[in-house]
Amino acid sequence: MAAIETPAEPLAIGEVAERTGLTVHALRFYEREGLLVGPIQRTAGGRRRYTTLDVDWLQICVKLRESGMPLADLKRFAELVRHGRGNEAERLRLLDAHRQRVDAQIQALEECRSVITWKVGVYAEHLARGEADGLWAPTPEPRTQGLSGGSASDRP
Amino acid sequence: MAAIETPAEPLAIGEVAERTGLTVHALRFYEREGLLVGPIQRTAGGRRRYTTLDVDWLQICVKLRESGMPLADLKRFAELVRHGRGNEAERLRLLDAHRQRVDAQIQALEECRSVITWKVGVYAEHLARGEADGLWAPTPEPRTQGLSGGSASDRP
DNA sequence: CTACGATCTAGAGCGAGGTCTAGATCAAGT
């Protein structure tokens, strides 16, 4: 139990692609863009060898990207981590700001969801009753602007 | 109270931009792309006049876009509505499919959120204790791959 | 040795979703 340093065995780019869900192209792209923390090791022949720590970081990247963090922020974060000790406060700020954005996003999505659900309900009801007129009619009389002959308040 | 047909007074594009949050450019773009249900009325001079129903539809569009519906789907939906009665089942399907995507998205975001929250917690703790080493250290010894001398399991 | 598949680099290309420009026209205030 002396040193747990060795990250199992290093992985080739294809294997990393499989376990992160990124394409090999994206992996190389991320690297070029400086989104990775450390330089990726290479074999004598020049092939990339990813350690499990590299993969861990990539998995975080995937999560952050999924939740809408722009590559620029991801890059900034990677830079902070790469630079090492002393900037943890900034890392914290970055992550926390992102978390707030995620919260806002969840809120917004939930609102959308309820709007949609309500609308689905409206359609379902009309379908069930076999009558589906008066729902967002295609403005049959452009000149008078009279819409579908119904109250125009709740049709969207 | 005979007919509530008249949608108050028609709005100019700038006013619609204000109340939908879209730019005037985007509004014209949406129109060109066929994302609107009816043709927008024009003044004698050729300026667009939006009815409140147009604005309602645009607000729905905004919600659907916010929740990630691609323009292509929005267009399809607009086409269905424009075409009128008889395709309500398809509209329902479209909306419902989208709602499912939104649900999945919320799920994913919540997962991301918890990952981030946990990570924020880790940083906060380290900051509080004034010691911030061993967190995603910048792989100081590329040759041995020894990382920061800590257990490599929970540092991301 | 020979194949064959996985990787390599540099750089071009792409789709989505707008955004902006140019130059003209409209409408309202003074």
Next chain:
DNA sequence: ACTTGATCTAGACCTCGCTCTAGATCGTAG
């Protein structure tokens, strides 16, 4: 009439985030 600001059209342009060549090289199985 003149000025000012909002709108008009057509079309070029932009950012983001990959994705895909092309042509060479590596490495392993037969």
